[in-house]
Amino acid sequence: MSAPSLPTGYDVSKHVSTGRRDCLITVGFDRRRRRIPRFLVQLYYRVSTDPIEWTWIARMDHNETSALGHDVYHEGLHVDVDRQSKxxxxxKLAHSPLPSSRGDVIRRCVNYFKREAAYFIDVYEERRSPGRPPSWSDGGKPTPTFIPSQRVEEGMSREAPADADIISDEELTELLAEAEGRTPEEVERGAAEIEIAPPEEATVVDE
Known part of the structure; x- marks a missing residue:
């Protein structure tokens, strides 16, 4: 099967099935003494079948090792969403407090992209506008600013198709649990406790 190339420069890089033939998820993360200091989760969309061509349409990242990185524990979860001609x-996603386990967060981000794949395809195809304009009835303004997607390090993700082995959700959970010295059950339980609002309710930043 042809698939998008894996994120490069990470200790672990894998493809994860979405349950759809036209979408795949790639996951890359580092391992440091039972911690995951950096990760990248991307949703890919198959834009052509002859020849097969994939493009990323949504991604979530965390990097606490670089001053240029996006730290979800300080800035919250956000999604960079690509569009065909824009x-x-x-x-900016509304979500419950994040657990200290980065493995739980990665697992939840993967589930989020699987659940919301149709939405991100519609935004990429420009059949709908992203998010919903926020209502600031008290006259306040949104304070967080997000690192532009261009700051996701160049070369971390190559667009060319490649043959790939696709792991299951269970196998991803096992890899995350091993990286943090935990059990798969703990990762699954922690991920399930993270609540993330639908992207329709997100705040659009830097459109």
Whole structure:
């Protein structure tokens, strides 16, 4: 099967099935003494079948090792969303407090992209506008600003198709649990406790 190339420069890089023939998820993360200091989760969309061509349409990242990185524990979860003829848009997601386990967060991000794949395809195809304009009835303004998608390090993700082995959700959970010295059950339980609002309710930043 042809698939998008894996993220490069990470200790672990894998493809994860979405349950759809036209979408795949790639996951890359580092391992440091039972911690995951950096990760990248991307949703890919198959834009052509002859020849097969993939493009990323949504991605979530965390990097606490670089001053240029996006730290979800300080800035919250956000999604960079690509569009066919317009610049990528950045969505600030409403979510419950994040657990200290980065493995739980990665697992939840993967589930989120699987659940919301149709939405991100519609935004990429420009059949709908991203997010929903926020209502600031108290006159306040959104304070967080997000790192533009261009700051996701160049070369981390190559667009060319490649043959790939696709792992299951269970296998991803096992890899994350091993990286943090935990059990798969703990990762699954922690991920399930993270609540993330639908992207329709997100705040659009830097459109």
């Amino acid at each position: 610049r990528p848009v950045h969505l």
